[in-house]
Amino acid sequence: MSDRFALTGARIFDGDDWHEDHALVVRDGLVEAxxxxxxMPSDIGAVDMGGGMLAPGFVDIQVNGGGGVMLNDHPDAASIETICRAHAPFGTTALLVTLITDTPEITAAAVAAGEEATSRRVPGFLGLHLEGPHLSIARKGAHDPALIRPMLDADQAALIAARQKLPVLLTTVAPESVDPQRVSALTEAGVIVSLGHSDSGYAVATTFAAAGASVVTHLFNAMSQIGNREPGLAGAAIDIGAFFAGLIADGIHVDPATIRIALSAKQGPGKIVLVTDAMATIGTDMTAFTLNGRTIYRKEGSLRLADGTLAGADLDMISAVRYVHRVIGLDLSEVLRMASLYPAQAIGQSHRLGRFANGTAADIVALSDGLDISSVWIGGKKVFGVNASS
Incomplete structure (x- = not known):
């Protein structure tokens, strides 16, 4: 017997358009219509949402931790499940759990954990984002400089092997540590390559885009900035249409005026996508935690090392959505795309995520008109809200 139901009584955003006085029909974990x-056929069980709106679940391609856990400290499937569960109440229904620069042993353990989480079908787990270790020390941010190193043949082979074990694998690299031929080999093997933590200029970014790099990690942060004679990696991310670019929209990492400028100037088809860069604090009241043996402090909405360096973000996706809509002033439809459709496109998953159409995943977030989250479904199973599954 099929698991079929319909959600009614709310406006529906399908990723492109709004539908009034319509029902979202779900069957066996997929959107039917x-x-x-x-x-609507009379034999479908209907759930009246009582107003508000239904939108495709959020897709976050950079999540370092949540629920008190960092993947770096606990690279196992249980931690992946904890992280995914912590982000679901904030509307994130698919995410790339992110490993910050670490040792080869920890990286291998994280890949094994991702493989196990995939086989266990952990709700919300989409794959891994390996952020480093092939970065630029000059733009290291909170990454441990002792662990940053150039990519070698063995590293390239390990990434290609990892891609065969995971639904999605994204890696952030800096041109200072990786040559274009390696990027081409990685992308030909299905690895998504993002440029970040780099001091490289516009011309180098252009070369790497031609080699297959298609994402830029946390726009404006830990990268060369836009100058009058050198557009930098930030300028390349905006001007080169091949690039999607992650954005941490928390009012701390990037000034709102800068966000508005970037949104106005971004060349397509690549888009700016919302990411949280979230750490272990999400879903907890913890005030500090450790990364690579260093303490990170939570204070006034930010996470910082003792020297004041930003270390990830104390941000969830619905807060980013509210910020870009209310503070930046972007139309809600476009903000919702930045949180779902565009990140799905960035990682080649828009055929099943980020929109409602026949056969797409029934990953759904129910929002009030004030942008509070009332319910969340992953694969047609309610994971947050009244009567959610445990």
């Missing part, structure tokens, strides 16, 4: 309420 969006139908006028009056055309």
């Amino acid at each position: 969006i139908l006028p309420t009056g055309a």
Whole structure:
């Protein structure tokens, strides 16, 4: 017997357009249809949402931790499950759990954990984002400089092997530590390559885009900035249409005026996508934690090392959505795309995530008109809200 139901009584955003007085029909974990309420078959069990809106679940391609756990400290499937569960109440229904620069042994353990989480079908787990260790020390941010190193043949082979074990694998590299031929080999093997933590200029970024790099990690942070004679990696991310670019929209990492400028100037088809760069604090009241043996302090909405360096973000996706809509002033439809459709496109998953159409995943977030989250479904199973599964 099929698991079939319909959600009614809310406006529906399908990733492109809004539907009034329609029902979202779900069958066996997939979207079946969006139908006028009056055309819905009588044998479908209907759930009246009582107003608000339904939107595709958020897709976050940079999540370092949550629920008190960092993947670096606990590279196992249980931690991946904890992180995914911690982000679900904030509307994130698919995410790339991110490993910050670490040792080869920890990296291998994280890949094994991702493989196990995939086999266990952990709700919300989409794959891994390996942020480093092939970065630039000059733009290291909170990454441990002792662990940053150039990519060698064995590293390239390990990434290609890891991709065969995971649904999605994204890696952040800096041109200072990786040559274009390696990027081409990685992308040909299905690895998504993002440029970040780099002091490289526009011309180098252009070369790496031609080699297959298609994402830029946390726009404006830990990269060369836009100058009058050198656009830098930040300028390349905006001007080169091949690049999608992650954005940490918390009011701390990037000034709101800078965000507005970037949104106005971004060349496509690549888009700016919302990321949280979230750490262990999400879903907890913890005030500090450790990364690579260093303490990170949570204070006034930010996470910082003792010297004041930003270390990830104390941010969830619905807060980023609210910020870009209310502070930046972007139309809600476009903000929702930045949180779901565009990140799905960035990692080649828009055929099943980021939109509602026949056969897409029934990953759903129910929002009030004030952008509070009332319920969340992953694969048609309610994971947050009244009567959510445990």
